[in-house]
Amino acid sequence: MKRKDLDWENIGFSYHKTEKRYVANYREGKWDEGLLTEDANVVINECAGILQYCQEIFEGLKVYTTCDGSIVAFRPDQNAKRMISSAQGLEMPPFPEERFLDALDQVVRANAAWVPPYGSGATLYIRPYMFASSSVIGVKPAEEYQFRMFCTPVGPYFKGGVRPLVLCVGDYDRAAPHGTGHLKAGLNYAMSIHAGAQAHRNGYDENMFLDAATRTYVEETGGANFLFVTKDQEIVIPKSASILPSITRQSLIQVARDYLDLKVTERPVTLSELSDFAECGLCGTAAVISPVGKVVDHGKEIIFSENKNGMGPVIQKLYDTLTGMQQGNLKAPEGWIRHIM
Numbered sequence: 001m002k003r004k005d006l007d008w009e010n011i012g013f014s015y016h017k018t019e020k021r022y023v024a025n026y027r028e029g030k031w032d033e034g035l036l037t038e039d040a041n042v043v044i045n046e047c048a049g050i051l052q053y054c055q056e057i058f059e060g061l062k063v064y065t066t067c068d069g070s071i072v073a074f075r076p077d078q079n080a081k082r083m084i085s086s087a088q089g090l091e092m093p094p095f096p097e098e099r100f101l102d103a104l105d106q107v108v109r110a111n112a113a114w115v116p117p118y119g120s121g122a123t124l125y126i127r128p129y130m131f132a133s134s135s136v137i138g139v140k141p142a143e144e145y146q147f148r149m150f151c152t153p154v155g156p157y158f159k160g161g162v163r164p165l166v167l168c169v170g171d172y173d174r175a176a177p178h179g180t181g182h183l184k185a186g187l188n189y190a191m192s193i194h195a196g197a198q199a200h201r202n203g204y205d206e207n208m209f210l211d212a213a214t215r216t217y218v219e220e221t222g223g224a225n226f227l228f229v230t231k232d233q234e235i236v237i238p239k240s241a242s243i244l245p246s247i248t249r250q251s252l253i254q255v256a257r258d259y260l261d262l263k264v265t266e267r268p269v270t271l272s273e274l275s276d277f278a279e280c281g282l283c284g285t286a287a288v289i290s291p292v293g294k295v296v297d298h299g300k301e302i303i304f305s306e307n308k309n310g311m312g313p314v315i316q317k318l319y320d321t322l323t324g325m326q327q328g329n330l331k332a333p334e335g336w337i338r339h340i341m
């Protein structure tokens, strides 16, 4: 297998069409065997459930080359499990965990030439997703679904160095209490696009969403969870039923407790207490953790002093430990690394 000749450091975060993708169809109450195909296009009826009522869920995970040349995925079983709960939340048929992992192995092996080399900072991003493929005009769950998984190489997130993000508190909400915020569904992203674009137009990196009921508690951004560090190096994680449970955040909590001996507390966090924290980070697959330097709430600036020039000391330690495990330089907890080839 000869690796593609790409400028790995400079490919950015955009779609590159790779050789093969996995497709399985759900019809008459069961999933078919599934297969790899070269066809990157999806052809569905004009009245398909996804097009009319947005019945769609997805996942995102990364595959890397480790220091010993293995190709591995980070905790893909967690993505498979989360996708099952997202499916249940939108009345879709769950795609079994073992089949999800088998599809991952197939997609990665068939596109091995696209896995970036160790040390490039680039990774192979995997996008599993599922949508209602049969027609529905009266509002109800569709009868047929398609599960797909494709991959695309993505460049290093912190290209040109770590720059602390500047966020704003906007005037829109992402998810309702007792709604769909905890599900990884495209519809939540549709809800966040206007707020995010508005934030960008006003010169901010991201929008910080608050709880929709009272607008006093911190939730997350459109695609990443918050982690705060107190002046005494205690980690505080916002707790709310409408936050999407990030696998990266969950892994960082475990790293903090078991490897760095830090205290971690999960509790509701108010916007008004943010100025008490020394560090703030955004957690997600894309960056692992990126430092937030400042949050602007309608003209009032909240500064995280330890993140002034990049990652504060605790965020840096968390980042180094977790990425060390992912790259194969540090031993990860049992079951975190799936060896694919």
Ligand SMILES: *Cc1c(COP(=O)(O)O)cnc(C)c1O
Pocket: 060, 184, 188, 220, 221, 222, 223, 224, 225, 244, 245, 246, 247, 248, 249, 283, 284, 285, 286
């Ligand atoms: C996917 C996602 C995250 C990050 O989750 P990871 O599993 O860490 O990638 C955070 N928030 C939202 C809304 C998401 O969709």
